[in-house]
């Protein structure tokens with residue numbers, strides 16, 4: 278399998294993803310939120326880049342079961358129903374609801390992948406299930422969402438674990454960044470938080486009171502679903 282890694286959302290170029298199998302990762306916290314929400318019964322997640330687009334879709338749809346969700350600078354957006362904490366997306370809150378979601382980097386990364394053959398949503402929570410879903414692909418592009426146009430170690434570590442898991446099953450040919458990540462992988466998988474202790478977005482979240490979110494996002498393989506992004510919407514695979 279050929280594997281390439283893109284370090285952050287704004288680095289995605291159309292030709293790198295066009296027609297390819299793509300995995301989008303935003304461990305802290307957008308893809309973790311999507312996986313959690315769908316696993317807790319949400320009908321769909323509609324990712325949008327801007328707050329204005331999110332508000333416009335919400336008002337246009339006039340759907341009483343729709344929730345407006347997302348963050349800027351990690352905090353809930355004024356007038357929105359939910360922020361970007363996976364702990365908010367419980368079954369009683371999201372079951373059978375459509376979620377319109379805008380986040381700083383994660384939803385931007387997803388939108389950059391329009392034109393791909395298929396786009397899977399990944400995080401630590403669903404890592405093994407994700408590997409099962411992509412392991413027969415000839416070529417995979419892993420898009421790390423990063424943070425504000427910069428690489429973020431949480432996504433990089435998740436990409437490294439995906440590559441390592443794939444490499445344990447088959448011959449892989451990773452690109453340079455894929456190799457760097459794989460070679461830096463010194464973790465026993467049980468101690469992801471320790472490995473990420475210098476990660477700036479992780480520390481930003483902790484300093485801003487989202488420590489419980491961080492602990493939730495760093496759980497490995499607790500969820501078996503692998504959402505896909507298709508027709509502008511993130512859903513469970515049918």
Ligand code: MLT
Pocket residue numbers: 303305306307308348350351352361380381382383384422424482
């Ligand atoms: C994002 O999409 O930028 C993030 O998920 C930021 C956050 O942690 O809320």
